[in-house]
Amino acid sequence: MKKIYIILVALCLSINLLAQNTVNVVGTVIDETGIELIGVSIVIKGNEKVGTVSDFDGKFRLTAIPVNSTLVFTYIGYKKQEIRYTSTREREKIVLKQDVNEFDEVIVTGRGTQRKISVVGAITNIEPKELQVPSVSVSNMLGGRVPGIISVTRSGEPGNNFSEFWIRGISTFGASQSALVLVDGVEGNINDLDPADIESFTVLKDASATAVYGVRGSNGVVVVTTKRGKAGKLKINFKTNATYSYSPRMPEYADxxxxxxxxxxxxxxxxxxxxxxxxxxxxxxxxxxxxxxxxxSWRDVILKDHVWNTQHHLSVSGGGQNARYYLSLGILNNEAIFKQDHAETKNNTNVNYHKYNFRANIDANLTRTTELSLNLETVFVAQNAPGDGSNNTA
Known part of the structure; x- marks a missing residue:
């Protein structure tokens, strides 16, 4: 008889211990106005395989989940919420707050700016920070970052190492086969841009997105807006980077x-x-x-083991309520790997490419309803290229 009592007590202790290691959570998910949310995803943090979704009344139930579990509530258009449970809750009410930024995000289109959620055309928006990487030109950064873009770099020579790119292939024959590039609403060259000056970068790919440009937009459109000054204190930004290039493997030649x-x-x-x-x-x-x-060994005589390329950018911005300004200066130095014998000649015989960008964006409020905007861009290029061996400045 004593053995039976001992077994019963042990079973009760086991059941009680099991109950203390798990909790049940039952409740309803609503928004800030009290409306039930249908289809809210509810999972255990760190174990997404265990979870559920709220039903038509916003209700959910999770049973026998580990104690101290953190439940993650996610719903499109609402901020994610995480709640840790140390005990059973039978009438839990979860209030999700709307994520205003997700719906208010705007992108630049052919017709101006538009809320991202209302865009129906094939449009891709690239975050400017994705373009802030050491590169000779913006065109070299598009390949692999935008779906539907094919880019080809045909040369590694400084000054000619820009990429050609096509948006969803070539749609015209006998005419221009390149995409239309608009910088602040004016047709421009994407290779003349300094990546640090870019505020937004949008690629329009299908007919509905490029219809406003007619036949000129048949090969796709790239819409770029540059940074502008904002009312406030003077801001000075300086950025510099250096790229070390070398050949990790070179063929071995016989002497x-x-x-x-x-x-x-x-x-x-x-x-x-x-x-x-x-x-x-x-x-x-x-x-x-x-x-x-x-x-x-002519390879060792002519070529260097490595080369340094540098890029610098300085910007000044600020202004008041009536006038704002953004000024920037960019310098790009791109060198080839050829050696130079300064004992033979003082001229720079190495292939190189130097670019100097200057930009001035000025906005002034003439009246309450009239604003004057001035956009100035100047690009100086100095390039040493094979051929006549002279410096060609454009």
Whole structure:
């Protein structure tokens, strides 16, 4: 009889211990006005496989979940809420607050600005911070960041290492096959932009989004707006970065002696006489006559092991209620890997590309209903390129 009592007591203790390790949560999810929310996702933080959704009355039930579990409530258009439960709750009321930013986010379209939630065309908006990476041009950053864009870089030469890109392929033949690029509403060159000056970057891809541009927008449209001054204290921003480029793997070439020996061997196995005599092989090996029998690694003579490229940007912005300004200066230095012998010539014989950007965006309120905006952009380019060997400045 005592054994039976002991077993019953042990079972009761086990059941009580199990009950203390789990909790039940039953409740209703509503918004700030008291309306029940249908389809709210409710999962355990760290274990998303365990969860449920609210029903047509906003009610939900989770039973036997681990004590101290944190439930995550998520719903489109509302802020995520996390609640930790240490005990059972049978009449829980969860109030979700609306996420105003999610619905008020606007993007630039062909017709001006539009709330993101109301956009029906194929439009992709790129966050400006995604473009703040070391690169020669903005066009080189589009590949892989925007669905539907194909980009190709055909050269690595400084000044010609820009990417061609197409939005959903080529839609015209015999005419311009490139996308239309608008900078602050004016057609421009995307490679002249300094990424640090970009405020918003939007790609219009389908016919409904580009209809306002007619046939000129048949290959897609890129709409860029640049930064402008805001009322407030003077703000000075300076940013600089340096890129270290090198070749991690280079082919190994034979020296003159090895090449001459292999050339002799290749001829002799075919029954021909050797090209180089033993005396000539010895001259290659000892380098006693470097003029007639040189042993030179032209790759090491012409090319450097690495190269540094730099990019600098300085901006000044501010203003008051009646006038605002944004001024910026950008400098880009892009060098090739060719060596330069300063003992032979003082001219810079290396292939290089230097770009200087200056931008001034000024806004002034003439009256309560009239605003005057002035956008100035100047780009100076100095490039050393193969050919005539002269400096071409554009």
């Amino acid at each position: 003159a002696y090895t090449y001459a020996s292999l050339a002799n061997e290749a001829q002799m196995v075919r029954g021909n006489s050797a090209i180089y005599s033993n005396a000539e092989l010895e001259l290659f090996k000892t380098n006693l006559d470097p003029d007639l029998y040189p042993n030179v």
